Amino acid sequence: MAGEVESSKALSGLLNGLAQNAFHGHSGITEELLRSQLYPEVPAEEFRPFLAKMRGILKSVASADMDFNQLEAFxxxxxxxxxxxxxxxxxxxSKFWKSHKIKIRESLVSQSRWDNGFRGLSWRVDAKSQSRHSAQIHTPVAIIELEFGKSGQESEFLCLEFDEVKVNQILKKLSEVEDSISTLMQAA
Incomplete structure (x- = not known):
């Protein structure tokens, strides 16, 4: 068992399999599949505790989202x-975590979301081409498009249009928020 477990390639494959199962939703990666593919010479009763130990270590590292200093200490x-x-x-x-940390973290964050998440924002300034009042035609407008969605699903879009008055009101509110934050930071 010791020689088999020491194999870096087999252990790397085992960690990949555990990550695929635990963090990426690949339920077909079973204990028996991992043992037969990576440690065929090891009896199941010896492999099971080793698998549990590696699964526990991987889950501890991922749930704490360890940086590399924390990882080395752990x-x-x-x-x-x-x-x-x-x-x-x-x-x-350590090598496995350094190359898979970001994907595992993204997967855990995605799995923990129940509602839509913000995916993106685009904006442009345009000239109004239609209006009930002819005086409003060709006036500048800000058009903002927000993209929302869940992982693995199509996005939903929200399109907002602001005239100059609304843009100025938003800028004023943002300025007030910035002033409040500055005041709070100076007080702290």
Whole structure:
């Protein structure tokens, strides 16, 4: 078992499989599949505790969204505790986390959202081409398009049109907010 578990390539594959299952929703990656593909010589009763240990470490690292200093401290502690991991395993876990941290974090954030999220904003200044009153034709307007949606679904768009008066009102409100924030920051 020790020689098989020490294999960096197999451990990297195991971490990938665990991440696919736990964070990316690939339920077809089972314990038996991982064992048969990566550790075929290891009996199931020996593989199961090793798998549980690696799953626990990966979940701890991901749930804390560890930066690289925290990761190194955590892995060092894991190598020093009885029944922990080896230095080679710690190096493989560290390398894995460095290359997969962003994707795992994005997946966890996406899974934790119940409602639509803000995806983007575009804006432009245009001239009004139609109006009930001829005096308003060719006046400048700000057109703002907001994009909302859930991961894996089509976006919904909200289009807003502001004339010069509304734009000035918004700018005034934003200025008031900025002044309030500055006042609060100076008081702190």
């Amino acid at each position: 892995l060092t502690a894991q190598t020093k505790k009885q029944g922990g991991i080896t230095g080679e395993q710690a190096a493989v876990i």
